[in-house]
Amino acid sequence: IAAPQVGVLRRLVVILPWEESGLEQPLFVVNPRLTLAEGEQECVEGCLSNPGWWGKTIRPQRVRVEALDREGTPISLEGEGALAKCLCHELDHLDGVVFWDKAICQV
Structure with missing residues (x-):
């Protein structure tokens, strides 16, 4: 979940x-920046912000994100x-x- 989804205006x-x-454990990503996006995959996505809505998207197959962890x-x-x-979906929320x-179509 991205912080803005719960009313916290931070890049978290x-x-x-x-x-x-x-x-294996929760991942905390602070001030993330997408630095690599390779390949392509067709995805089915939904979102906690709009339960019950589903759509197909095209996302990168592989990404790299530079960020800070919860300790900085x-x-x-x-x-x-x-x-x-997931990383692309959540980083999009920050923007x-x-x-x-x-979405390229609804499912």
Whole structure:
């Protein structure tokens, strides 16, 4: 979830682990910046901001994000597949973009 979704106007994202993510613990990403986007994947996306809405998007297959962790230490994250989709989706929220702005069709 991105901080602006819950009324906190900060560039902060928290991603909880799920099976396809490869994460083992929650990921706190502060002031993230997308530095690499490669490939392409068709995704089905939904969002907690609009429950019940689903759409197809085209997202990068692989991404790299430079950011700070929750202690302020610089980190570099790489994600592929589902994690790449999630990172792009959440970073978009920080720029006022929601997935249906990028949806190619509704599902």
